[in-house]
Amino acid sequence: MRVMLTEDGPATARDGATAVTAPRGRPGPSMADVAALAGVSSQTVSRVSTDPEKVRPQTRERVLAAMAQLGYSPNNAARALRYGSFETIGLIAHRLARTGESRTVEAVVEAARSHGYTVSLVDVQSPSSTDVDAAVARLTHQAIDGLVIIRAETATPATLALPARLPVVVSDSRFIGHHPAVATDQTTGTRQAVEHLLALGHRTVHHLAGPEDSSPAQLRVEAWQRCLEDQGRPVPPLVRGDWSARSGYETGLALARDPSVTAVFCANDEMAAGLYRALHEQGLRVPDDVSVVGFDDIPLAEYLWPPLTTVAQDFHLIGRLLVDLLLQQVTEATDLADHRALVPVELVVRGSTAPPSDRAGR
Amino acid sequence: MRVMLTEDGPATARDGATAVTAPRGRPGPSMADVAALAGVSSQTVSRVSTDPEKVRPQTRERVLAAMAQLGYSPNNAARALRYGSFETIGLIAHRLARTGESRTVEAVVEAARSHGYTVSLVDVQSPSSTDVDAAVARLTHQAIDGLVIIRAETATPATLALPARLPVVVSDSRFIGHHPAVATDQTTGTRQAVEHLLALGHRTVHHLAGPEDSSPAQLRVEAWQRCLEDQGRPVPPLVRGDWSARSGYETGLALARDPSVTAVFCANDEMAAGLYRALHEQGLRVPDDVSVVGFDDIPLAEYLWPPLTTVAQDFHLIGRLLVDLLLQQVTEATDLADHRALVPVELVVRGSTAPPSDRAGR
DNA sequence: GGGTGCGATGTTTACGTCAACATCGGGCGG
DNA sequence: CCGCCCGATGTTGACGTAAACATCGCACCC
Structure with missing residues (x-):
């Protein structure tokens, strides 16, 4: 052979x-x-x-x-056998190439390295329990000391079969209470975005949301709605995308045609970019005719035209916290069952928001 | 304890x-x-x-x-020791969160999985030999059957200390001839971009290049220059960025102020987005005043305004080929020393290119 | 000058798994 | 009814490393 x-x-x-x-x-x-x-x-x-x-x-x-x-x-197999540790953590991600994901992965990898750990990466096709389960099996079949799960949206604690004694940290709030978790402060971020737009004088704020099966998307929807209700504003019908710029463009075409839309809060920056294009195609100007706020603060947000006002997530911090929480369990055998780290966000005001003009009157 | x-x-x-x-x-x-x-x-x-x-x-x-x-x-250490294989491949990347990188990583991970392999990921801070060396050491100190190096720009075969008998594949042409490599057809891609602009009637094409220490950036520069010379066109001074949108914006400001600039070929889409902003800020319209072509075809390229004409790279194919070439060595002990896979590219014409107008005369 | 202690090196063994070989027991053919 | 064969399970050993313990030699001190 x-x-x-x-x-x-x-x-x-x-x-x-x-x-x-x-x-x-x-x-x-x-x-x-x-x-x-x-x-x-x-x-x-x-x-x-x-x-x-x-x-x-x-x-x-x-x-x-x-x-x-x-x-x-x-021979590292022998070494690992001898030591009982691989100095490796498993990382399960979904749609790795997405901005938030890749930045978080980068941070996790970097934080892991600073602790002397390597990262074993598995990218699941769908965030279903079946796929995540398969990924877990694949990783434990490999050799890991702990497991980080990034946004396994539809998987739930009940449906996920994790090996006993394997330390786990998740970045999806759906698991909070079952595993230590790191989560962005979606509520505050959303609130800042919506209140920023209301403060500029907009009567209400439309929301271009992420997919229903995404927990962060759901939290943003809820916070948006609650915020409007708190301020006594009408809650316009929800528009849903799938995080992609394409979906932002396609759903944005309808928003662009509706003269009552003067401010849109997008659940991420990619969809905001799609909305930009829809608005441009309809001959509408940002922010003169429609104000737009995104979420994430991807590197390109500042270089869209006009520069996008957005809620910055600290992906780097998320990654670091994930690793910290995980290694705490690995090295100290600490039980952190319901520990929960909330990562603050920051509204970055750029050029895509302004007081409303009378679109309908043009 | x-x-x-x-x-x-x-x-x-x-x-x-x-x-x-x-x-x-x-x-x-x-x-x-x-x-x-x-x-x-x-x-x-x-x-x-x-x-x-x-x-x-x-x-x-x-x-x-x-x-x-x-x-x-x-216990997988024991299994690996017994079998002599970890069913794991090492992956060294630089600046993982960049679009091309994360998409390649995604493809590598997926291809590896389809072969039953897991991926151990290390992200190097700088593409220097020192850092890459450290990464290699870290990975071989871990447990891998083969190694994929993605764009370790400044590291050279001579300076890199790789363990004997470790199968390696690289995606950086600087290693071609020393290790099997997968490379995008930079020359053809660049040629298509430049010829597209010339065919539209532009007298010449400016180039917003990537950093000097990047081999793909260098290849694009050379192809751009050769292409212009072949057509008997003047070769304008080179402008260099560092791949980031920011650098595209900053260097783009100078281009925007130069009325002789009617067409710019950017070495990647992010810098093109930065250039967009610089042009917009100067009150110039794309493509009416300046035509712009990018490279990569990132997901957002289609949703910039105007949609960006760009050279699409097939990152997915790159990833698959990397894994294929690596596993060929791992499982068959084949020597592929100078094997070289060239990945074709495709010019995607969108709305950012048009025949020149007389900028100077406005 | 004979301990004595220490630094350098050798020997043994265990880590967890699995292939190879050994064993055991029962069914079936002669 | 005896023996053979086969399927099911047990026993042994080896993978490569490193901790624990053993040994060896030498310099130093009383």
């Missing part, structure tokens, strides 16, 4: 009938090989790679030379 | 003075524990998890029940 580069013993030991189920990976040299070449015991080789100080420089040199000559590198 | 669930011998074996260096992770139940509870040998437990058919249903049930009761899941 394949060329045995380093086989020195009788070939039948590894070839022959057992070839199919035999070990796959390149069986590179082991400590024993290095030890033999350097004329020391394998334990000395081990010491060289873990604590060089404990070995006499002269011996160390010999061992290092042997390592280099053989191209030795330690 | 923690409750010893499965400890049956003297507690001092694991507690006491050795706690600091003792195995960390939850040493959950092993096959032996399950076997004891089910009243079978550990080999039978092993058979239940690897080949249930070989065990009598009655026995199987007992074992499964014991597994469930103890919350057993196989």
